[in-house]
Amino acid sequence: MRFPVLCLFGFLSVPAAAQEVRPYAGKYAADPHCAAFMEGLPEAMREAARDMSERLGLPQADASNVVFELVDRPLGPKQEVDLGGTVTKIVNGRVVQWITLNPESHFATDADFDAELNHEMTHALLQGALGEVNYRRLPSWTREGLAVWAAGQGPARVTLWLTLHWDKPDPVAAMVNGLENEKHSPGDYPEDYLAVAAIESEKGIAGVHAFVKDLAAGKACHDAAAAAIGKSWGEFENLARSFAEARIGEALGAQEWALWKRAIGIYIAGKDWKEAQRALFAISVRFPDSWSGALATYYFGRALQEAGQAADARAALLEFLAVAGPRTGLMDDAVWNIGLCCEEAGDPAGAVEAFDRLARDFSYSPLAGAGLLKAALICEGAGKKEEAKARLARIVKDLAGTKEAEEAKKMLED
Known part of the structure; x- marks a missing residue:
């Protein structure tokens, strides 16, 4: 007690x-x-x-x-x-x-x-x-919304989740699903943040301060949110939803969304890699700081890779990591493909470096085990038996239960 x-x-x-x-x-x-x-x-x-x-x-x-x-x-x-x-x-x-x-x-x-x-x-x-x-006792949206808003992370969170929802028919609808939905997750942070931003939009920062002050005084969250804008809880919910839809829609951009859908459609079709490269590069130049620019930088590199331009693809993917990677969920994919590009370009040392980085810096990635296994196989092919064994042993130890661990175990036993 x-x-x-x-x-x-x-x-x-x-x-x-x-x-x-x-x-x-x-x-x-x-x-x-x-x-x-x-x-x-x-x-x-x-x-x-x-x-x-x-x-x-x-x-x-x-x-x-x-x-x-x-x-x-x-x-x-x-x-x-x-x-x-x-x-x-x-x-x-x-x-x-x-x-x-x-x-x-x-x-x-x-x-x-x-x-x-x-x-x-x-x-x-x-x-x-x-x-x-x-x-x-506060709803999750209140705790996380205030934290994201106060820390100034809101716009970046909106951008990140737009990049993660690029394949959805309606990214705005995917990101605005109600403040108190049953399964709150980091994917809800943009909507959480925008609910607090809606208070600021209506009443200025003083409105947010009043909201926090009421919460600190023990007022129930619904009552505090309603009081912050001088309306009912239901009216606050409607305001938060409409504000979030408008702001995410602005970040998405109707023209930008149309250009992106065209470019990624060409890429997915896989019939004209040159045209895919042109369309994706144009987006990366036109919208360099946006969700689409970040994605286009990655897929431009992938289009080069698919066209067999391994060295150029590696350079493009390295640029993606340096410039746009943190705004997306694709950094581990980029490192994996850099390793593949190095293999294709006849640079085994570069490939091992990339695959080792994948396992070291992105151990949470589903590609981490495959990357370490790739590095082990390259080392073994180069006659570096001990380096290969060290990587295989790490896979067995750190990734027990995975198919990569089973394969590594068999290789160590042979």
Whole structure:
């Protein structure tokens, strides 16, 4: 009973303690980007706490009990990536907001770690202001919508999910399915964010501050949302839906959508790779910062690859990784195809490097095992028996139960 009673009072019910950064000695500890991040983290945490407090209208929010830790997290049962999270813990008799981030999803993909820190700091501040019990009673859209909105991640989340829904007949409908649908997931974050943005659109940032203030005072979420715009909950739902549909529709762009459908249609048909290249390249130039530009950059490289232009395809896919990759869910696919291009171009060392990178930086990918197996086979073909065995042993150990593990086991036994 002690845990929920303490949490009802949030941060201010216990003696304050300095923010803490836990040491990290995991997979990316030697990465210079990771080392630089950890060195600057104490100041980054102070800035995040200050900035997110102001953004939420909680200038007196106490962030002294926030602990940060990098944790290498294994895959979930469905191979999903666990980005991290924020939980309330009791440590030495005091309430602590414990932020964890998974370096697998950041240092491997150049994702915006500062934005993710702001996102989790928002969760920590809100949990402290509301208390753990009241905070957990909030609908998922409220918790995630406020975090994405406050951290400034909203437009990027809209772009990302548009790239993931490019093959849907209506991407807008796929992304706007109701704030309180039964199976809330990261795919709902754009709609969550836009619900908060709808309050800001109607009443300015003061409206969002009033919403947060009412939540901190214990008002039910539906009542607080309705009060924030001066209408009923039903009217708020309608506003949030229409606002989300309009904003996602604007991001999609009617003309842009039509051009994309034409270009990807040519690519899928597979009859004229030159025309596919022209159409996709044109989109990447015309909409470089948009969802379609990111996708077109990838599929332009793939069209070159399908046309047998392995060296050019490799260069295009490397450009995709550097420029547009983090805005999509295709970075692991790009690395896999870079490996194939290197094989095709007669560069086995480059192929091994790409396949090893796939297994190292995208271990959550369904292609990771196949990549490591490819690298092992190339090493074996080059007479590097020990290097091949090391990769096969890793597959057996890390990917037990997969077809790649079974194949690797047989190869080791032969």
